[in-house]
Amino acid sequence: MPDSSPARIFIKGNEAIALGALNAGLKCYFGYPITPQNEIPEYLSKELVDRGGQFVQAESELAAASMLLGATAAGVRAMTSSSSPGISLKQEAISYMAGSELPAVIVNMARGGPGLGDIGPSQGDYFQAVKGGGHGDYKLLVLAPGTCQEAYDLTIKAFDLAFKYRNPVMILGDAILGQMKESVSPWEPAQPDPDEGASWRLTGAKGRKHRILRSLLLEEGVLAAHNRHLQQKYKEMAQEILIELFEVDDADLVVVGYGSIGRIAKSAVRKLRKEGLKVGLARPVTLFPFPAQALRDLAVQGKRFLTIEQNLGQMVEDVRLSIRGVADSDQFSVYPGDLPSPEEFEDPIRNSLGG
Amino acid sequence: MSRIEVLEERCKGCLLCAQACPKGVIAQSERINQHGYKVVEAAAEKKEECIGCAFCALVCPDVAIHVYRTPKNVKEEETGHAG
Amino acid sequence: MYQEELVFGHPASMTDHYMHYCPGCHHGVAHRILAELLDEMGLADQAIAVSSIGCSVFLYDYYKVDCVEAPHGRAPAAATGVKRARPDNFVFTYQGDGDLASIGMAEIMHCANRGERVSTVFVNNTVYGMTGGQMAPTTMLGQKTTTCPGGRCQEREGSPIRMTELLSQLGGVAYAARVAVNNVKNVKKAKEAMRKAFQAQLEDRGFGFVEILAACPTNWKMTPIEANERIASELIPYFPLGVFKDVSQEEAC
Incomplete structure (x- = not known):
């Protein structure tokens, strides 16, 4: 696929992720500044808006993640990005999005921890990324690029997988990847199907029964059935290895x-x-x-x-x-x-x- | 005439309607619904006094009261028959 | 035979789901007013509701509108996401006092300040209802709850927060009002305030906010009628009713 476009550009890993998201059909981005991922919101604050999308600098990572929940409930391609301490704050909404089966893309350009740690590279968030991260039994699809080209490619893939499985997808990079500049071939993916998510997304109940996207399942047996369904979905993801x-x-x-x-x-x-x-x-x-x-x-x-x-x-x-x-x-x-x-x-x- | 219909399966017997009724038409009944609440009713001896103002329905927290009015012209024509 | 007509029935946009609220709880009145407006303003089939956490968590059971459930306090953020994704839809949140004025303080302030084209119905009953009657940010001084059993004390717990006054200071707010539903007159005013808050969104003027002073007889340990009386005697003197901000079309940003 990278060969389909001869043009090559010299960009940071963070910019490769932002450009990949744009070319994948990103419509809404919600973020909060934190090093070492700031190039992602800075890039999108202009480029996404120029393409008619919505960029919101949220009041916190908590809010940014819940904005993502809202936008993905509406069925558009949406993303947030942050780094380790910020990703911890986003876990609240990530758990809700996993429970409500929303196709969000979350980028973690990880930094050293625990606590405020440093702004250098780290893989200390592996457990958090692959074991769920927030409360409850759930999984994210987790993609770990090693190069700027792969950061671009996997960001595009992240959106496709998110909608394919109706599940949040995390891109797990680090400060090295985010800050390193490399040559990237920004191939153009096919535009997303305008009908993606048409069977569940919220658009207003015109001409159909109203829909509810939620993770609160109190009725007897319903939560257990939902968890069985989620586990089955996680098993099916094995084909994406x-x-x-x-x-x-x-x-x-x-x-x-x-x-x-x-x-x-x-x-x-x-x-x-x-x-x-x-x-x-x-x-x-x-x-x-x-x-x-x-x-x-x-x-x-x-x-x-x-x-x-x-x-x-x-x-x-x-x-x-x-x-x-x-x-x-x-x-x-x-x-x-x-x-x-x-x-x-x-x-x-x-x-x-x-x- | 006007009248109210109490949806007894929705009523929780809070009596806010009885307090709001300017004619004192509504009172607690002796009937207990499936949720265990003693429901309200338009008392037999007062129900004729209902003016259809819908104050009861406006303050009802459970959308448990429907209000019916008979339009005036129809009412006049049909006075002789109306129960 | 006379022809009678139904002059007060069930709003079309409301399901016939039995409401889980306690007897005399004002959530039901607020729900019904909101549904009447969705019907009258023709919004039901384009509305997207964002529900919150608290007694009103089951909001989605009662409306025939699309709904997404937000984490506790985050409804204004989720609504921001919905509205940015679908600017042509009518988006509203419905939140209680713990949700909006405590855990969700940041989200409501910034959603309002950005002037998001969403509408928020804020039900203030001065107590956490769903979890069993704990102290809320709007609990009155001296009011006993399960976590301030001796009564709320200003030195320890601060004073009840007046959200409508706070929000009306923010630039993005087009309409902010406080109402009550403790009597017929106030119910009618509440509905008109909610209509104006919705119009602020529909006319692209900014954020619309209505605070409803509401009774929680169960956690106030009162009869519904006593609880209604408390609203007039204790709450309204501290939380005055009225329109605190109403920005016309010309003034809107």
């Missing part, structure tokens, strides 16, 4: 990493390959649904695993669950607050390979 596999065929050790860290790990793997070490990389692109089967298939071939993350060990739990009974995964943490480099991954990879 994306993973990049690099040099794994003859590898003895597979490094597992996502997003920016996955990309840095790839550099380390590439370098160690040149030294003749049999190492490969598995980079989950969808974090939910998690590519469990792909990892399990590698485990069955007798490969060992090392999960590298910029957190204290979060995705490694999903890796271990994926390969349980067959293999295990070592774990290496880059601490939020530190800036990772390929060199510092080399020794952990050598150690796991030797072990």
